Every structure is written in C-alpha cells, then in structure tokens.
Amino acid sequence: MLIFVEYVPVSDDSKELAPTDTEREYLDRKIKKLRKDSPEMVYISFPGDEKSTGGCVAAGRGFFHINSHGGAEPCPFSPYSDVNVKDTSLREALHSPLFTALQSGDILLEEHDGGCVLYEKKAQVEALISNNT
Numbered sequence: 001m002l003i004f005v006e007y008v009p010v011s012d013d014s015k016e017l018a019p020t021d022t023e024r025e026y027l028d029r030k031i032k033k034l035r036k037d038s039p040e041m042v043y044i045s046f047p048g049d050e051k052s053t054g055g056c057v058a059a060g061r062g063f064f065h066i067n068s069h070g071g072a073e074p075c076p077f078s079p080y081s082d083v084n085v086k087d088t089s090l091r092e093a094l095h096s097p098l099f100t101a102l103q104s105g106d107i108l109l110e111e112h113d114g115g116c117v118l119y120e121k122k123a124q125v126e127a128l129i130s131n132n133t
C-alpha cells in the first residue's frame with residue numbers, strides 16, 4: 001500500500017505551501033496511471049481521494065485524530081477539540097458536541113476549492129467549537 005499525503009495548511013501563513021489545483025490534478029493523473037500499471041498495489045491519496053469517495057471522513061465519519069495531549073480532533077488538519085480521551089471513552093469522544101455538529105451538518109460533504117474542506121471552512125469549525133464551549 002502506498003499513501004500519498006498532500007500538504008494541508010492549518011494557518012494562513014502556510015497557505016501558499018499547499019499544492020495548487022494544477023498540482024493536485026497532476027498528482028491525480030500520476031496516481032491513476034500507477035493504479036492502471038500496477039493494480040496489485042493499493043494507492044491512497046489523502047485528501048485527494050476524498051472528493052471522489054464521498055467527502056471528508058473526519059470527525060468520526062471515517063476516523064478522528066487524538067493529539068499529543070489527548071484532545072480528540074476531527075482530523076490532524078483540523079486541530080480543534082472539545083473533549084479529551086483522558087476524561088472520557090473513545091465512544092463518548094465520538095459523540096462530542098463538535099463531532100456531533102460536524103456529522104449532522106452538511107459541512108463534511110460540501111464542495112470546496114482546496115484539498116481540505118475543514119481547512120477551507122475553518123471559520124465555521126471555530127464558530128461550532130465556540131458555540132459548544
């Protein structure tokens with residue numbers, strides 16, 4: 001298995017380091033060729049494949065991330081947390097107010113310009129977390 005992880009900025013300062021749409025399209029073409037030429041391998045492009053596989057899989061929709069302090073975050077690229085796994089079970093963390101709001105809204109499925117929907121919509125995520133704390 002080969003996993004390609006695109007650089008995803010988490011601040012405006014590093015936004016220009018993210019691949020452009022043209023670079024993402026290039027990577028997409030290369031991975032399609034690899035899949036065709038070497039089908040015995042599994043290739044995953046993250047977050048590149050998410051648009052064609054049903055949208056963002058963060059916030060417990062497919063996975064979530066636990067930071068080094070125990071905070072349960074939607075994704076490493078969306079570093080917001082309102083629950084700590086030191087204080088709760090993983091099952092309960094999956095139903096935190098932030099995760100519940102993200103899973104029940106449309107944000108994870110929304111169209112977006114860049115590689116990461118939660119980065120593009122970070123103002124909405126920050127509003128959700130401040131509403132719930």
Ligand code: SF4
Nearest residue numbers: 047056075116117118
């Ligand atoms: S938060 Fe961004 S990188 Fe993480 S799963 Fe969602 S779209 Fe992909």
